[in-house]
Amino acid sequence: MTPDPDTTAFDGRLVLPSDAEWDEARVGRIFNGRRPDRQPEAVLIAAGIADVQAGVRLAAQRGWTVAVRSGGHAWAGWSVRDGGLLIDVGALREISFDAETGIVTAGPATKGGDELSPYLEERGRFFNGGHCPSVGIGGFLLQGGQGWNQRGWGWAAESVVAVDVVTADGELVRADGTQNTDLYWAARGAGPTFPGVVVRFHLATRPIFGWLAHTVHGYELEDFTAVMTWLYAAHHDIPDNVEIVCVSSPTPLPDGTERRLFLVTGLAFGDDEAHARASLAAFNACPVIDRAVFVQDAAESSLAEHRAQQELQNPEHWQYICDNAWIDGENTADGVATMVEGIRPLFTTNPTERGFAIWMSNAPRRALPDMAFSLHSDAYVAAYTVYENPADFARNRSWVDEVFAHAEPVTAGQYLGDSDMTNRQLKFMAPENWARLQRVIADRDPDGRFHRYLAADPERLNENHWERSGTPVR
Ligand SMILES: Cc1cc2nc3c(=O)[nH]c(=O)nc-3n(C[C@H](O)[C@H](O)[C@H](O)COP(=O)(O)OP(=O)(O)OC[C@H]3O[C@@H](n4cnc5c(N)ncnc54)[C@H](O)[C@@H]3O)c2cc1C
Numbered sequence: 001m002t003p004d005p006d007t008t009a010f011d012g013r014l015v016l017p018s019d020a021e022w023d024e025a026r027v028g029r030i031f032n033g034r035r036p037d038r039q040p041e042a043v044l045i046a047a048g049i050a051d052v053q054a055g056v057r058l059a060a061q062r063g064w065t066v067a068v069r070s071g072g073h074a075w076a077g078w079s080v081r082d083g084g085l086l087i088d089v090g091a092l093r094e095i096s097f098d099a100e101t102g103i104v105t106a107g108p109a110t111k112g113g114d115e116l117s118p119y120l121e122e123r124g125r126f127f128n129g130g131h132c133p134s135v136g137i138g139g140f141l142l143q144g145g146q147g148w149n150q151r152g153w154g155w156a157a158e159s160v161v162a163v164d165v166v167t168a169d170g171e172l173v174r175a176d177g178t179q180n181t182d183l184y185w186a187a188r189g190a191g192p193t194f195p196g197v198v199v200r201f202h203l204a205t206r207p208i209f210g211w212l213a214h215t216v217h218g219y220e221l222e223d224f225t226a227v228m229t230w231l232y233a234a235h236h237d238i239p240d241n242v243e244i245v246c247v248s249s250p251t252p253l254p255d256g257t258e259r260r261l262f263l264v265t266g267l268a269f270g271d272d273e274a275h276a277r278a279s280l281a282a283f284n285a286c287p288v289i290d291r292a293v294f295v296q297d298a299a300e301s302s303l304a305e306h307r308a309q310q311e312l313q314n315p316e317h318w319q320y321i322c323d324n325a326w327i328d329g330e331n332t333a334d335g336v337a338t339m340v341e342g343i344r345p346l347f348t349t350n351p352t353e354r355g356f357a358i359w360m361s362n363a364p365r366r367a368l369p370d371m372a373f374s375l376h377s378d379a380y381v382a383a384y385t386v387y388e389n390p391a392d393f394a395r396n397r398s399w400v401d402e403v404f405a406h407a408e409p410v411t412a413g414q415y416l417g418d419s420d421m422t423n424r425q426l427k428f429m430a431p432e433n434w435a436r437l438q439r440v441i442a443d444r445d446p447d448g449r450f451h452r453y454l455a456a457d458p459e460r461l462n463e464n465h466w467e468r469s470g471t472p473v474r
Contacts, residue, residue: 009054012047012091027080029072029090031134033317034390036077040067043086049164049172049199052087056197057170059085059449067451068197070108071136075322076420078139078192081451089138092199095119102205103161108138108198112147113307121303125205128153132314133307141201143191143416144373146380148303149269151361152240153206157188157373164200168449172199182440189373189429190437191416193452195445209241209269213276214301215283218251218261218293221348225340226288227264228359232336234286235361236378239279243267244361248347249313250354253293261293262347267301313356315386321396323404323424324382326375328412339379342410346383346403351395357383372437374430375413382418397423408466421455426464434462 008014015025017039025043027035041064044055059066062085069079069088079086092107095116104127110116113133120127128147130140140147145156162176165183175183186194219227228246235244244266251261266283270276277298289295327343329335346357363378383403385396404411404424413427429437441452453461460468 009058010044010047010051012045012051015043015045017041025088026086027077029069029088030077030080031071031073031316032075032077032320033388034077034319034321034393036080038077038080038082040081040084040086043088045088045090047091049092049166052089052092052166052197052199053170053172055085055087056166056168056449060168060170060447065451066197066449068138070138071111071134071140073132073135074139074192075320075418076422076454078454081454084451087197089197089199097123097125097205099123103202104205105200105202106137107200109136111135112137112140113303113310117303117307120205121208124208126208127159127203127205128156130156131306132310134311134316137201138198139192140417142187142189142194142198144189146360146415146417149241149243149267151243151363152269154366155188155368155373157371158369159204160184160188160201161204162202163187163198164202165196165198167196168445168447176202183444185370186372186437186440188371189433190440191428192454193437193441193450195441195450209276210272211268211270211276212301212303213268213270213273213280213298214296215266215268215280215298216294216296217264217283217286217289218295219264219288219291220293221248221260221262223288223291224248224262224344224347227262227286228340228343229336230286230288231264231361232339232379234282236363238266238282238361239268240364241269241275242279243269246347246359247356248350249356260350267306268298273300315354318354319387319390319393320384321393321400322382322384322418323400323420324380324414324418325404325407325411325426326377326413326415327379327381327407327410328377329410332410339410342407343381345406346381349399349403350383350385351399352385352387352392354386355384355396356386357381372429372433374433375428376415377412380415381407382415384418408464411464413464421453421461423456424465425455425457425460427462429462431462 065084067081112129147156247263268276268279329339332338360380
């Protein structure tokens with residue numbers, strides 16, 4: 001049979017369901033071992049930008065809807081959709097740096113920690129990419145990007161100065177503050193409904209910090225309430241060069257044993273050793289510090305050490321179920337106590353040995369620039385079950401649902417990064433930004449060439465499900 005000329009016109013490969021490598025092309029690069037069953041019509045393994053353009057045009061000819069994959073880290077496997085063409089841009093990982101402007105240009109599948117960060121460190125520069133080294137910058141930046149010290153340096157998307165985009169008609173355009181400004185606005189927060197394929201990001205970098213110091217207090221889980229009550233009172237005043245994260249996770253102890261502890265950590269990005277160490281002083285004022293199982297006070301640290309730690313915490317291809325919430329207690333009678341109780345089960349009852357939960361300070365909250373990303377609060381929580389046996393799914397799904405239902409009274413919305421709207425739909429954008437995004441999409445992608453959010457109820461997006469009128473669907 002003569003091959004269809006359309007399907008051979010690529011430097012990369014168009015893989016069809018009948019091909020031996022179909023499943024590898026469809027889900028092989030999905031980080032979460034819990035793979036979706038969804039079946040596209042074809043997967044284009046793009047070799048370069050021209051392939052992306054040709055892929056979008058082929059999709060138009062065939063009436064296919066386009067999905068995109070950069071790093072494959074979306075927990076819910078967003079890139080794998082039923083029907084249409086999946087364009088896998090995994091090969092687009094070229095990086096270049098302009099020393100005069102300090103701007104780094106990188107392909108969307110560049111791994112933020114494994115590739116971009118070491119490249120910049122060699123040049124004395126830094127970009128606050130994602131914590132897990134293998135996360136692709138594509139999905140990460142499009143959804144806002146909770147990178148290193150986001151509390152002090154802002155959302156990673158705030159450092160995007162331009163994007164190169166293949167549009168719904170296959171054209172390649174630059175979007176920045178002066179041209180195609182609608183796409184530039186949407187590229188910073190629209191997440192997996194961006195009406196185009198980003199093929200290059202242009203990112204502002206900062207000089208690398210002088211010293212990294214790390215404080216870690218390990219507490220028993222029963223001290224969670226006392227420790228968090230103190231931290232809620234203290235975190236606004238800790239200097240903004242300190243990333244403040246609490247983690248409930250299995251923790252190796254000096255005697256060789258391991259058990260789940262509640263870790264309170266401060267990572268100070270200092271100008272020098274004295275500055276970094278001084279920035280962490282407030283942690284020593286925790287009123288129950290004498291009950292800590294161990295205290296590491298402002299120890300010298302490195303990004304390489306943190307990257308290795310992240311890899312240990314997030315084993316690739318294990319099964320993950322996760323969810324997240326922006327915590328806000330402003331409307332409750334006893335703000336801090338209600339918030340602490342609302343999130344307590346997330347940190348103290350994880351049913352999986354390797355599962356973990358994080359609380360991340362985002363205070364004091366910074367004003368955001370004009371971009372699609374627009375919903376956050378003073379603190380973020382996420383919880384993850386991590387397991388190998390698919391038979392544990394039902395138990396772990398119930399646990400995640402229960403702990404986040406318990407947190408609903410103090411939940412303002414969620415972050416796209418750890419979300420799965422096929423299971424739970426929440427607010428993730430300010431209403432005015434949401435309305436503006438619909439206009440950008442209608443204008444840029446009137447024929448619906450690109451998939452929209454993957455959700456159980458696409459008609460009721462950007463609403464907290466418990467605040468809806470009518471039937472209380474999840
Ligand atoms: C282990 C782990 C750690 C994580 N840590 C962090 C963290 O520290 N901070 C944080 O903010 N998030 C974090 N995340 C969440 C992560 O940022 C998101 O899952 C993000 O979508 C990953 O980007 P990706 O390119 O790897 O994903 P993909 O699955 O490839 O992409 C997700 C979706 O984004 C869209 N998309 C991706 N690339 C493009 C493109 N080039 N053009 C148009 N649309 C595109 C598509 O709709 C795609 O389906 C983590 C995830 C994992 C698995």
